[in-house]
Amino acid sequence: MTFLQRNPDIVWRHEKRREEQVLKEMDAGKDVEERGTVILLISGMMHQLNLLGGMIWNLCDGTRTEEQIVDCLLKEFDVERNVLAADVAEFIEDLLQREWLIYG
């Protein structure tokens, strides 16, 4: 069993108020792809994760596998499992390569 966890050296913050706003906009049918909800500070550079990326990031707390993260997200998004799983896999692969996520 391989649990995903955030690199402990990364300083980050969950923008809860902004996430609430983004969720409202998404419900209203707006494109929220470019709206950040999690702020990461890495080597002095600030990065943002969008709604899906931020949710995945929050779930990577060292207690879940990739499959379990997809299970959690299926409760939030009205989407086919295979579509969501592909998005999650792509995002996690990218962050593993950057070493922002690691296997615990």
Added chain:
Amino acid sequence: MAVDLLDAPLRVSWDLCGGDGKVLSAAQLSRVAQQLLDAGIFFVSLEEQPLLHPEIIPLLQSLVKGCQVSVVVGNSETELNLLGQLPQTIKLYLDCSQAVQGHTFNGDCIRPALSRIRNSGYEPLLSWMPRRSELPALLAALRFCAAESIRGFKLPNQKIGVSCGPEQAEKMPDCEDLKQLAAAIRKSGLPKLSELQLDVHDLFVWELLQPLSGGQRSEYGGCQAANSLGHITADGQLWPCSSWPEPLGSLLENDLIDLWQSDLRFEIRRQIAEIPVGCTDCRDYESCFGGCRGLSSFCRDDSLKRDLLCEGIR
């Protein structure tokens, strides 16, 4: 992805002394510090001789639990005598403004303080807020950094103070200063500073020093007042940044998060999002976004509202 409308600032500068000489009580300091911790502020910079505040040690012990803390140290005996009592996780910046005399930089007057900082187990860093006609001294300051193996040099944003009076506006560097600095760099070149980490707030100064900073500028997406930046004055007032002439409200009477979600904050961000009249059709607007909008609002008596260091449309 644009950096906009954060829940709370990421960086806060906090003047512990200064103003009319009054300082916050232990209970008031604790209240403000707890708000910074609760809001998830990444960086807190304690300024205006913070080591002279009688409650500095408990404040630092509280802040380092959740924030990365830097402290600007003056050159006084009282401040330097405290070095051994400070948490080792903080960053210490020695205020080197007293070493600047016109266009020259006299490092001799800060060398003893640098030694004491080193002897206390800290990597000494320098901080300097250049005032009008001083900017050309920057080259000599950088050469001093090279000679003394200084690893970090910060040029923070220009502070306008609580009074926001016209005498403050007259102290701000302008584009003539920048031209003189550019001419000095053309004449003698930039010193080689491979190990120096530069933290330059002003975009136009940063452009001149870019070869020293590896070409990367952290988190610049336009003026960050009332977004990723915030400032607290010695009386507990929260400001959009130290260069903005209007406070958001008191942290002794309001919660930081509430002030950051207030109509006034959003109105300031709306003003910042507008393209200044003087920047219309400028080819570089997409890289500078109008520069420092607080100082241009505060200091410029024309309607163009360009950054003070900007010479004109490119």
